[in-house]
Amino acid sequence: MNKLSKGKRGNQAIDDPIIEISNMHKWFGDFHVLKGIDLTVQKKERIVICGPSGSGKSTLIRCINRLEEHQKGKITVDNIELTNNVKNIEKIRTEVGMVFQNFNLFPHLTIIENLTLGPIWVRKTPKAKAEEDAMFYLKKVNIEEQAKKYPGQLSGGQQQRVAIARSLCMNPKVMLFDEPTSALDPEMIKEVLDVMIDLAHEGMTMIVVTHEMGFAKSVAHRVLFMDFGQIVETNTPEEFFTNPQNERTKLFLSQIL
């Protein structure tokens, strides 16, 4: 693991796992979506997951914060095992931030209220402090002047940056991204990717489902390729793109590159 991340820009992954998934299976009814996933993510590690539509990428990362329930195998996040224990689930969710394809901002709240909701109600941060933090993160994603507006008044790229800031306000240990740029117009993709790259350089642990290969090349320590509910190939970005081992990976890359 350490070797893989050598020479990468930014922080290096430390040999200290924060997420451990072993032999994890998931079914939707009779449909076997995830077929024995094994994955260990180190602190500060950045992983990009790609693969064809329907291969189970979203389902995998949604299992990590229990938006989907796995039926077999084991998932441990920050030394807490994900079971039906509601308190543990809530604890893990405060440590794991998630950014969705469709932003999912709360349309009835202003931007600043979107950002402070979690800190105030979950972390019990005093309102003034929560707002101060929120402004800090809004500045970080370059939209502090929009704080008093409502999500509907912002462009897609701005909304996604707000969504990232909203997750950051909870001070998470891991960030999950599910195709964060695929609902955006091309000219807005870059502003979101730039924010994510900054985040990567600050040492955030990230798992990103994306087909933005430029992003994968510049920040990922590892790229995973999923197909039919399995992780078919794991490799460094350099190897992954120039010298893929698996036939299905080759086919997939030939289609998207």
Added chain:
Amino acid sequence: MEALSANIKEDLKPPRVNIGIIGWVRANLFNGVFNSILTIVMLFLLWKTIPPLLQWAFIDSTWLAGSASCRQSPEGACWSIISKNFRFIIFGFYPYELQWRPLVAMIILFSLLFYSRNRNNWKKSLGYAWITGLILMGILMKGGLLGLKSVETTQWGGLPLTLLLAVFGLTAAYPLGVVLALGRQSKMKGVKVLSILYIELIRGVPLISLLFMSSIIFPLFLPEGITINKILRAQVAIILFTAAYIAEVVRGGLQGMTQGQYEAAEALGLNYYLTLRLVILPQALKIVIPPTVSILISAFKDTSLVVIIALFDLLKTTQSVLSNPEWMGFSREAYMFIAILYFAGCFSMSNYSRKLERELSRG
């Protein structure tokens, strides 16, 4: 390229439309043959009806004199039926010399309602004000405390009774309806089935039959010697009935919420209760303000059905005045007066809902 940027630079003002009264009339009343005909027909009908109505209601009418002088001028309205019986219509059989008490209670109620109109006033202190106000109103109506003479609830009637049934009925039915709607969406099978059963059973019966059941059938099941206040029973029937309808409307609002909203809230670590309270309900309830208010308005009017179980609400006190030989035959005036009171209540509700919608739709 040059031409293009020149084009972009010129910001045009929106074209001015010729407004003014004539312009407005032309644009709205006479824009086309059909609309012109319609306008003329309407004007004709108004001219035929409004002046005679005004003549009847205001010019030929009797305001304060007794019923005898009313009968001498039958071409005008006899508002004396209201002015001469005002206190009975409003307060029913509440002891005459104690009628200041329900009056003060109603003033407290209206002040609280008026003050609560402004959302900026929705603070904890307002909640305490309401609780204090409700206790005060109860003491005023019931007496038996603080040196106030006790008044049996059988003597309550008129407007205070109508307001009591309406205000308590609506404020209790709303949260109950929301809970039922959530129950119907619940993942717990038992809760879900019970909610559905309740909602469908209640919606399958008319309010009248619920009121009959509560006043006639229900007491049969009680052990001898135990009676439950009749007003309370009617109140419960109204609450249970209205809640079922509100539940269905709120369910519509909940279905309008995307899965993404739940997920985003949960991903922040909010528990189920907080997710509902902070994210889902504020949006879902806002969407359904218009249909909810329709239900509340019709529930307000439906409180008048308690006449059938012999409660003397506003409608019943009016009817008993009309059954007095002295005032027989002046039902037009009497019912018009009642209609105006109900209209004032309903209109302020719908007015308020529009104000609320406007305020909440920012963003």
